[in-house]
Amino acid sequence: MRQTGTRKYRAGSASRRIMFYSHDTFGLGHLRRSRALATALTEDNDDTSAIILTGSPVAGRFTFPERVDHIRLPGVTKLPDGSYVSQTLGLDIDDTTSLRAGLIQTAIEQYEPDLLIVDKEPTGFRGELLPTLEWLRLRGRTRTVLGLRDVLDEPEVLTAEWERKGALQAAENLYDEIWVYGVRDIYDPTEGLPMSDELRNRIHWTGYLRREVTDEADAPTDPYVLITPGGGGDGATMVSLVLSAYEQDPDLSPNALLVYGPFLSGDVRDAFDARVAKLNGRVTAVGFDSRIESLFAGAEGVVSMGGYNTFCEVLSFDKRAVIVPRIVPRLEQWIRASRAEQLGLVRMLDETRDGLTTDAMIDAIRNLPNQSKPSQAGANGLLDGLEVVKKRAEMLMNGAEGQ
Structure with a gap:
């Protein structure tokens, strides 16, 4: 079971630091979701900042709001046979994973986040997040959240994947809460996973994440x-x-x-x-x-x-x-x-x-x-997700768990 010992918070400080982990081996989905969450969690409080750890090769082409930044992890590419290679470094995948893991650990040690929100992968890419999660659990001052999109995969496929990766054990022992960015009546992404009752009680359904126009683009004037x-x-x-x-x-x-x-x-x-x-x-x-x-x-x-x-x-x-x-x-x-x-x-x-x-x-x-x-x-x-996330994050960082 996860350790729930006394936590040490940044006493007397109103500032909040939030770290996002977005493994991003393919596409834009993880980065864009993390960016939307970071924007929402920092927009109402000038003393709250966020950093997104991302492997996306196009992260630098996005604008980020004030007090939100990103750290680019070395990228990897998934081949048709399911294996991975480094995008640019010429390292084998084990060396690339080790490098990414070291950068993640160093960033979190230096930034000292109050809250770590991990997108989709409980153990990170090829387990790269596990050493940092275990270190955070022993240190006891950073709250950890696993954020899941509304749908992951077929239950049978997901169960086999999580078993292979040790993801269920990580979710049970290394996370304070699971946030599902969807509505349970529409779909339950954890269906079929052999979760303990205690872990299921840590799941919070947020609703979908509402999007707004933040920067105007040049759109056609005709329909x-x-x-x-x-x-x-x-x-x-x-x-x-x-x-x-x-x-x-x-x-x-x-x-x-x-x-x-x-x-x-x-x-x-x-x-x-x-x-x-x-x-x-x-x-x-x-x-x-x-x-x-x-x-x-x-x-x-x-x-x-x-x-x-x-x-x-x-x-x-x-x-x-x-x-x-x-x-x-x-x-x-x-x-x-x-x-x-x-x-x-x-x-x-x-x-x-x-x-x-x-x-x-x-x-x-x-x-x-x-x-x-x-x-x-x-x-x-269906679109209450960002408001629910803000409330859950505040409760967690204030030390109120499971409410």
């Missing part, structure tokens, strides 16, 4: 559908399908604004750019915009993949959306989109049921105006 594959690393199929829809149907409207994402690049993007150029302005494309919230706000509708952050933006900006979820390597996006469709929040374009065909995409875009908005299905009641 547009926003096309976003998130980070873009696995979005080529969806992007190609949308382009095919506009190529095949010259009357398809409104026009589309395509945001590739930073990880859709190289020859694939060059080929897409050539197709976009032939559409004579009916589709415009940009590589990456860290202010995508502003583009959501101005859109008539959205066609996207089914990542957590995109789903939060669809709900927050009350946009009619067609979700094209990936089904490999995880069913996470399909589970989220399927449940959201059942609730009337979005429409899903399902490969098995609908077919990923050009005609199916044309129909989906044409029917966007006929869809109900998420608010009509009660989306506003």
Whole structure:
């Protein structure tokens, strides 16, 4: 069991320091979620600061609010066979992991956070977080939280993965609370995990994390559908399908604004750019915009993949959306989109049921105006996550546990 001995707080100090760990081996989801949380937790108190530990190669392309900063960990890339390699250093994966672990430990020792919020991976990438978590538990002054998105994977797959990584033991012994950034009535990401009753009592359901426009982006003045594959690393199929829809149907409207994402690049993007150029302005494309919230706000509708952050933006900006979820390597996006469709929040374009065909995409875009908005299905009641997180964080840092 976790140790719950007397904790030593920064006596007499009103300042708060919060550290986020975001392993970021693929995509933008972990970093963007941590950034939204850090912004919320620091915005109301000038004496609160936050640092995000991230492996994202594009962290420096985001703006961070005052009193929020980030430390870039050496990046890793997942290969098709499931193995990992260092992105740039030429080190083997064991040496890279050891380097990352040392940087994490040093950062936390120097920063001395009151609260550590770990995104998704209880033990960190390849267990790199375990030495620091164990050190913090023995030291006894930093509260630790495991933050989980609304959906992780199929229960059987997740259970096997957590057993292999020692994640359940870490969650039981090394975390004060688990925050699920979702609603239990929609989906329980811990279903099937053999958690103790004591650990389940430490789970708090926050609701989804509301997003707002913080920086204005240059958006089209004419009506547009926003096309976003998130980070873009696995979005080529969806992007190609949308382009095919506009190529095949010259009357398809409104026009589309395509945001590739930073990880859709190289020859694939060059080929897409050539197709976009032939559409004579009916589709415009940009590589990456860290202010995508502003583009959501101005859109008539959205066609996207089914990542957590995109789903939060669809709900927050009350946009009619067609979700094209990936089904490999995880069913996470399909589970989220399927449940959201059942609730009337979005429409899903399902490969098995609908077919990923050009005609199916044309129909989906044409029917966007006929869809109900998420608010009509009660989306506003699902978006309390940031307010709940602020309350939980304050209680934890004030020493009130389990209330």
